[in-house]
Amino acid sequence: MKTIEWKDNSVILLDQRILPNKIEYVVCKDVKSVWHGIQDMIVRGAPAIGVTAAYGMAIGALNINTDDLNTFRKNFKEIGDYLATSRPTAVNLFWAIERMIACSNESVHSVIDLKERLVDEAIEIHKEDELINYKIGENMLSLLEDGCGILTHCNAGALATTKYGTATAAIYLAQEKGWNFKVYSDETRPRLQGSTLTAFELHQAGIDVTVITDSMAAVVMAEGKIDAIIVGADRVAANGDVANKIGTFNLSILARNFNIPLYIAVPTPTIDLETKTGKDIPIEERDPLEVICGFGSFTAPKDVKVYNPAFDVTPADNITAIVTEKGIVRAPFEENLKKLFQY
Numbered sequence: 202m203k204t205i206e207w208k209d210n211s212v213i214l215l216d217q218r219i220l221p222n223k224i225e226y227v228v229c230k231d232v233k234s235v236w237h238g239i240q241d242m243i244v245r246g247a248p249a250i251g252v253t254a255a256y257g258m259a260i261g262a263l264n265i266n267t268d269d270l271n272t273f274r275k276n277f278k279e280i281g282d283y284l285a286t287s288r289p290t291a292v293n294l295f296w297a298i299e300r301m302i303a304c305s306n307e308s309v310h311s312v313i314d315l316k317e318r319l320v321d322e323a324i325e326i327h328k329e330d331e332l333i334n335y336k337i338g339e340n341m342l343s344l345l346e347d348g349c350g351i352l353t354h355c356n357a358g359a360l361a362t363t364k365y366g367t368a369t370a371a372i373y374l375a376q377e378k379g380w381n382f383k384v385y386s387d388e389t390r391p392r393l394q395g396s397t398l399t400a401f402e403l404h405q406a407g408i409d410v411t412v413i414t415d416s417m418a419a420v421v422m423a424e425g426k427i428d429a430i431i432v433g434a435d436r437v438a439a440n441g442d443v444a445n446k447i448g449t450f451n452l453s454i455l456a457r458n459f460n461i462p463l464y465i466a467v468p469t470p471t472i473d474l475e476t477k478t479g480k481d482i483p484i485e486e487r488d489p490l491e492v493i494c495g496f497g498s499f500t501a502p503k504d505v506k507v508y509n510p511a512f513d514v515t516p517a518d519n520i521t522a523i524v525t526e527k528g529i530v531r532a533p534f535e536e537n538l539k540k541l542f543q544y
C-alpha cells in the first residue's frame with residue numbers, strides 16, 4: 202500500500218483519516234489541494250509531509266505560466282511560502298520546500314528545463330526516504346535483540362514515510378531476519394495514529410502488535426514487558442530536545458522511572474540545527490473537536506474549554522539515543538549532532 206504516489210503530474214495520497222476502515226486515495230492536482238492534504242492530515246508524519254510538500258512544489262512549478270526564469274523563480278518561491286503555512290512543527294516540510302527552492306536556483310537554459318528538473322528533484326526526495334529508513338532500521342537493530350518488547354507511540358511507520366518507517370524500521374528488519382519482537386502500540390489520543398495506523402500496518406505485516414491506551418504505558422513497563430521505547434520525531438533541536446506527538450514527553454518520564462532506553466528514530470532532515478532548543482520549536486495547536494468529538498459524537502460538553510497541543514517536547518536528558526541513517530547519536534547531543542553533518 203503506497204502512502205504517496207506521483208502520477209500524471211498529480212500527487213495521490215492514501216487517505217489516512219479513514220484507516221483502518223476504508224482504503225481510499227485522494228488525488229491532488231493543484232497546490233491548494235496539496236496544502237489541504239497536509240493540513241487536514243490526509244497525509245501525516247514528518248517525512249511523508251516533506252515528500253508531499255516537494256510534490257506540491259512540483260505541481261506548482263508545472264502550473265506557472267511564464268517563459269521568464271526570474272518571474273518563474275519569484276512565483277515558485279511564493280508557492281513555497283504558501284505550502285509552508287500548512288503545518289508548523291515537522292521541520293521536514295520546511296526542509297523539502299527549501300531544497301526545492303535551492304534546486305529552482307540552479308542554472309538552466311529555460312523554464313521548460315527547470316520544470317523538468319524540479320519534478321525530478323521531488324521524485325528524488327521521495328526515493329531517498331526509502332533508503333534512509335532502511336539504514337535507520339539497521340542502526341536501531343544493533344541496539345536490540347531477538348524477543349524484545351517494544352513500545353511505540355503515534356505512527357512513525359511505513360504510512361508516515363515511504364517504506365519501513367523510522368521507528369518501525371527495526372521492527373520490519375527484525376521480521377525479515379526471523380526475529381520476534383512483541384510490539385505495544387499506544388493508541389495515541391486524540392487522533393489515534395497508534396491504533397488506526399501503527400497497529401493497522403504492523404498487524405497487516407504479520408507482526409505481533411498489541412494496542413494499549415496511552416494511560417496503560419506505565420503498567421506494561423512495570424510488568425516488565427518493555428525493553429525499549431522507540432518513537433519518531435517531528436523536529437530535533439540542536440541541543441537534542443525532540444518534538445514528537447503529544448504523549449512522548451510522558452513516555453520519556455516513565456522511561457527514566459523504569460530505566461528503559463528511549464530511542465528516537467529520525468532521518469537527518471528531521472534534525473534542525475537552526476532551532477537551538479525545544480523551546481524554539483513551534484507547537485501546533487489543533488481543532489478542539491479532535492479532543493471532544495473524536496469518536497463521532499461528543500465526549501464532553503460542546504462548549505467546554507479544550508487545550509489540544511498536537512506535539513510535546515522531550516528534553517534531551519530523557520533520551521538514550523537518537524538513531525539516524527548516518528549513525529547513533531548519544532549525549533552530549535549538541536556536540537554529537539553537529540558531527541553528523543560534518544561529512
Ligand SMILES: CSC[C@@H](O)[C@@H](O)C(=O)COP(=O)(O)O
Nearest residue numbers: 245246247355357361433434446
Ligand atoms: C516518521 S513520523 C515521525 C513523527 O512525524 C510522528 O511520530 C508524529 O508525531 C506524527 O504526527 P502527525 O500529527 O500524525 O503528523
